[in-house]
Amino acid sequence: MMKCSRRHVLQLTGAVAMLPALTRSGKAQAYPARPVRIISGFPPGGVNDTYARLIGQWLSERLGQQFYVENRPGAGGNIAAETLVRSAPDGYTLLLATSADAWNATLYDNLKFNFIRDSAAVAPISRAPGVLVVHPSLPSQSVPELIAYAKSNPGKIPVASAGIGSAPHMYWELFRNLSGVDMLHVPYRGGGPVMTDLLGGQVQVLFGTSSLTIEQIRAGKLRALAVTTATRWDGLPGTPTVGEFVPGYEVSAWFGIGAPKNTPAKIVDRLNEEINAALADAEMKARLTELGGTALSGSPTDFGKLIAEETEKWAKVIRTANIKAE
Numbered sequence: 001m002m003k004c005s006r007r008h009v010l011q012l013t014g015a016v017a018m019l020p021a022l023t024r025s026g027k028a029q030a031y032p033a034r035p036v037r038i039i040s041g042f043p044p045g046g047v048n049d050t051y052a053r054l055i056g057q058w059l060s061e062r063l064g065q066q067f068y069v070e071n072r073p074g075a076g077g078n079i080a081a082e083t084l085v086r087s088a089p090d091g092y093t094l095l096l097a098t099s100a101d102a103w104n105a106t107l108y109d110n111l112k113f114n115f116i117r118d119s120a121a122v123a124p125i126s127r128a129p130g131v132l133v134v135h136p137s138l139p140s141q142s143v144p145e146l147i148a149y150a151k152s153n154p155g156k157i158p159v160a161s162a163g164i165g166s167a168p169h170m171y172w173e174l175f176r177n178l179s180g181v182d183m184l185h186v187p188y189r190g191g192g193p194v195m196t197d198l199l200g201g202q203v204q205v206l207f208g209t210s211s212l213t214i215e216q217i218r219a220g221k222l223r224a225l226a227v228t229t230a231t232r233w234d235g236l237p238g239t240p241t242v243g244e245f246v247p248g249y250e251v252s253a254w255f256g257i258g259a260p261k262n263t264p265a266k267i268v269d270r271l272n273e274e275i276n277a278a279l280a281d282a283e284m285k286a287r288l289t290e291l292g293g294t295a296l297s298g299s300p301t302d303f304g305k306l307i308a309e310e311t312e313k314w315a316k317v318i319r320t321a322n323i324k325a326e
Contacts, residue, residue: 041080210292
């Protein structure tokens with residue numbers, strides 16, 4: 001039997017003692033080691049839920065763990081956002097962040113969190129235009145004609161929204177702010193009831209999301225006057241932008257992934273890399289187009305800058321219009 005020197009025994013003992021630490025270190029680096037939840041602040045079946053599931057499926061396939069969607073609807077997305085910021089910053093809770101997270105910061109007076117301060121931007125996913133549509137019974141064939149008609153009938157033309165603080169409401173408020181027109185705002189509870197009454201002519205104007213309006217436009221049931229983005233949209237190539245007639249008008253819905261503040265940079269960067277790979281994939285791009293959006297790649301810094309700029313922009317609109325959440 002070979003004899004070991006005392007020095008050799010001490011070296012072996014030290015090596016054995018280091019094994020648990022090395023194992024723990026390896027586990028920490030092997031993200032994700034267990035399923036990851038992506039919180040969506042809106043009900044299943046809508047466009048927000050669809051975006052979350054698309055990215056979740058991609059990340060599941062690429063990273064070898066399930067990225068599952070947990071729907072936490074309510075308070076315009078604030079319940080989901082608060083769930084995120086209260087979660088451990090370990091990469092196992094993410095959020096499908098949306099435009100609502102930017103305007104909610106001002107729309108709600110008593111939030112128990114600050115979205116910019118308490119979250120970490122991971123990656124943008126998509127931007128989607130809004131579309132200014134009217135019922136065919138309305139005589140206006142263009143944005144200038146709608147403005148003229150509204151000014152000759154102040155406070156009488158019903159403009160619909162999916163509720164106080166919804167995207168159609170915010171888009172309308174910016175239009176009112178910049179154009180000086182006044183219409184009768186009719187808030188509904190969700191996009192479905194809005195579309196039912198708009199198609200029936202009970203309301204006549206909507207600043208709708210592209211996903212909500214595009215099929216009705218193509219079917220000839222609604223007239224598209226303009227898109228809300230800074231440049232014309234390929235989905236409606238012959239349709240002008242609102243900004244061509246109302247200088248300074250530009251809005252779009254955006255979607256991305258957020259994490260709790262202090263999530264390790266290595267995890268944020270890994271997720272950002274994989275999400276950007278998804279956005280470069282032809283099949284994913286086509287799916288985003290079907291949803292009425294355009295892939296929006298970028299770094300965590302890029303996405304953080306977008307959130308900050310949008311928060312400041314909507315704060316001005318909300319304060320000018322004195323909008324309060326219901």
